[in-house]
Amino acid sequence: MAKKQFALNTQPHEAEIGDAVYLFEPEVLGDDFLDRYERLQEANRRLNIDPANMADADLSKVREATVAMRVFLASLMLPESAHEFARWDVIAGGKTVSSHTSPEEAAEAAAKRKGATVKDAGRRYPDRVLVELMEWVVELYGGGGNRPPTSSSGSAPVSPPPGRRGRAASPSRASTSTRGR
Incomplete structure (x- = not known):
C-alpha cells in the first residue's frame, strides 16, 4: 500500500x-x-x-x-x-460613505446618493x-x-519571455551538424 x-x-x-x-x-x-x-x-x-x-x-x-x-x-x-x-470610495458631502472592491460597485452606490462621487482610493x-x-x-x-x-x-523565478517555446531543434543546431567529420 x-x-x-x-x-x-x-x-x-x-x-x-x-x-x-x-x-x-x-x-x-x-x-x-x-x-x-x-x-x-x-x-x-x-x-x-x-x-x-x-x-x-x-x-x-x-x-x-x-x-x-x-x-x-x-x-x-x-x-x-x-x-x-484596490478600493473605490463613494464620497458624499465631503465624507466617505462607503468603500467598494470595484469601480462598478462604487458607481452603483454613488448613483443612489444625490451629489455623490467615486474616488479611486487604492494604492497606485x-x-x-x-x-x-x-x-x-x-x-x-x-x-x-x-x-x-x-x-x-x-525571489520568484524569472518569467519566461512571451510566447510559447517550441520543441523543434534550433536552426543553428540544424545547420551545424558534425556528422561524418
Whole structure:
C-alpha cells in the first residue's frame, strides 16, 4: 500500500512593493483561480487591447485594463490587503460613505446618493510593477513550475519571455551538424 502526504500552504504569501506588504491567500482552489482569471481575460478581450502594441491603444481602454488587473489581484489578497490595494470610495458631502472592491460597485452606490462621487482610493503603482505582480500571482496559483516562497525575502523565478517555446531543434543546431567529420 502506497502512502503520500500532501502539504497545504497555511501562511499567506507576501508581496512587498515599496513600503507596503500585501498578503495573498495561502491556497486558492484551481477553479476559483480560473474563474477570477477568466473575468480578467474577458475584460481584456472586450477592450480589444494588444499588449504587444500599446502605442496604438486607446488610453481609456488601457486605464480600464489596468483597473481590471488591480481588481483581479485584489481578489486574491486577504481582505485588509485588498482594501488598501484596490478600493473605490463613494464620497458624499465631503465624507466617505462607503468603500467598494470595484469601480462598478462604487458607481452603483454613488448613483443612489444625490451629489455623490467615486474616488479611486487604492494604492497606485506603475504598470511594470502590476505586470510583475500579475506574473508572480499566475505562477503562484496557476500551478506552473516551482512555487515562489511565502516570504518576500526570496525571489520568484524569472518569467519566461512571451510566447510559447517550441520543441523543434534550433536552426543553428540544424545547420551545424558534425556528422561524418
